[in-house]
Amino acid sequence: MKKPSITFNLNGLQFAFLLLLLVFTTFSVSSATASTSAATNSTALGIAQQAEDSIAASPEIASETTTKAEGKPFWQTLKETLIALFFLTFFVGASIYMYLELKRVYFVPITLAQVLEERKTRNMTDDSTDEQDANTNHFLESVFNDWSVISAAGEEELRAPRKRIHVQNACRKLEEAKNHLSTDPILIERINELGEVLNHNAKRRYTGSNKLLIVAGLITAFFILIMGNETFGDYVRNFLNMWFIWGAAIFYFFASYAPQFLIEKREKRFGNANITSGIIGFFAAMFFSAPAYDTVTHWSDGSKTKETNINWIALIIMIFALIIIGTMIFVFGMLNFIRNFVLYA
Template sequence: MRNIISYRKSLLFALLTLLPFAQASAANEATGYAVLGGTLLFAVLFVVMVLHMGYVLFKGKSYKQEFTADYFREKRRLKIETLTAAKEKAEQDAQDPKNAGKEQPVIVIPETDPTDEEVEQCYALLEEAFDCWTVISGAGEEELRTPTKMKQIRKSKKALDKVIDLCPYEETVINRLNELCHIINVSEERSFNGSKMLIWISVIVGVVGAFLSKSWEFPTFLASGLVLYWVASRTPQFLIEKRAERGGGNIFSGLIGGAFAAVATAKTYKTVTKWSDGTTTTDYDNSETWISIVIAVVICVVLACLLYFWAMLNYLRNYVFYF
């Protein structure tokens, strides 16, 4: 009996001893799953970001041609033919007993030439597209407007697309349409608006890192980050102008420039000591310069290593929220 009790105590002691290790193992396993899940989520977001930027850049201009009366005549003719064929098919389907009781679509075939109502609608849509933009002219001057927000551009494009779908023939309408479409294209045109200094610093850090590590892993990491940063920093023109009006400078150029300015302005202290025998010794203290150099190098390396973060930040600013 005593042996049984002793065995149970030993077993209980062993279980209590192993319990913390089991809990630690479970915690480590949960942490591992969390890290894996976070990594997969980041990878998915990264792929979505790259695909979205590629789509936006590949799509190019919203309006890739200049509209003419001949273009709209041909477009209206094809539209009438398509709708006529669709209406005939709908009428045939309506006569089919299988479709008895089903609601058939109502297809309206436009006139060969635009009606007065359609022309008036075109004028109203053009005014709607223009009026939603921001006024940039001064008081008492001719009213000038330009899009300064992406929601304004999207609203204008909806109105302009409706005008295009109406296929107007009047030269006044077509000229105004082309003018507004050109402004939209110019406003959406993208160019690099990131920090060129950050790119050069990253290249230097990558080259030095490759030389010191004798490996291409770190330079490859920086190179891919540079490409991503360059693409993410391609900013639409309306946003570049908006930021210029706000007076916002580039924070990276300011940080890097400030760091090297501190190196350039660092002081060297000269100490001259005269001894009793008439001799003198001179000591130079360059500690301030070396400290400034170390700080500048650390700032440059940190900024270069965070290229993916800066790229994601610029992606959100230039492709999603437009601020």
């Protein structure tokens, strides 16, 4: 009977990632071993020193020293607590801010009836003065001229906000135009027209990677399952302990909402490509495009069997890569937060 022959089809790209993975794992294990050894030696020396000091010390002092040695120093615990509170506060505060930005309405249309009612409230005449109409028109022209030209050369000039400062200035100037309470129907129509353009371009739309959110969810579930779970309370506790992944996923979700004008600018430059989805798709394609190998077994009675096996090396690379990408979702969320809510221009 011929022994089965197993071969691994490993291309150059897979070999490079496997080598990088082995180096990373070796470095991590050696670092962890060195840290554990150093901690063990330090603990042993500390215990020995305490034992010598406790001979001449009173029982109360020895007990106090032992208690301090067994637990973390107060300042270290305080520092870790403050760091955790800082990140938690940032998570919650930034998420609330982004949620409010998503619900924000930049411009509310007006009608002639509303203008007349407001003029009546202010004890003004039913018809606006020439000065009020001129001031209204001044702010409207200022809004339009401040925006960027989006029409092609030779066509009717069309403008729209393309920067954050455009949106902020347009909100302020349109409110100023409304406050002059012009009763001219043409000016009221112009106010609503510019306001509609503002709302359309400032409206936010989700541009994040659904694949990244799925990977983060799978990683969270995976780590919860491999932890010790005996009761429902254990699942809840382990889920809360994984807040830095699922919390970062929530943060990433909100941070991925970009204003329409920014989306259009990016699509003009880079198309509809999503970097994180592309990275995840790349590693998934490495596995699914990796050739499988066949194991053919020849038996003594002349028969033979064939078994198809997947490429385990590509599978391991894909799993490790997705775990790393999924745990880095906070980094991607921070990048989106800065691009879409802080420095968008």
